Amino acid sequence: MGKLTVLEAYMAGRLALPPRYDLEFDADIILLRKADATVAAFGVAATTPSEVTKTAWEDYTRGHNSSA
Numbered sequence: 001m002g003k004l005t006v007l008e009a010y011m012a013g014r015l016a017l018p019p020r021y022d023l024e025f026d027a028d029i030i031l032l033r034k035a036d037a038t039v040a041a042f043g044v045a046a047t048t049p050s051e052v053t054k055t056a057w058e059d060y061t062r063g064h065n066s067s068a
Contacts, residue, residue, distance in 0.1 A: 006030055006042070009049040016053055018060035023052070032056055 007030075009015040010023055017023070021039070024031040032039040032052060039059045042052060 004049060006044070006047055006049050006052055015049050017056050021056045021060065032059075034059070 004012070004014065006015070006023070007025055010025075015023075021032065021034050024033060025044075028044055030042045030044055030047060030052065032042070032055060040055050042055075
């Protein structure tokens with residue numbers, strides 16, 4: 001069996017996103033979203049689950065480490 005796609009990992013509950021982060025899937029793109037914004041867009045064919053997870057956690061960490 002090959003590696004899971006982002007959609008397969010997401011549907012199987014194997015994509016560990018931070019709280020309140022979610023994905024939207026289109027034929028060609030994946031949008032990483034949180035409640036107030038789109039965080040990133042990825043190409044479906046060239047993106048791995050680990051890339052999406054890493055980007056989400058980096059954004060989450062930046063948001064929780066900023067001093068307002």
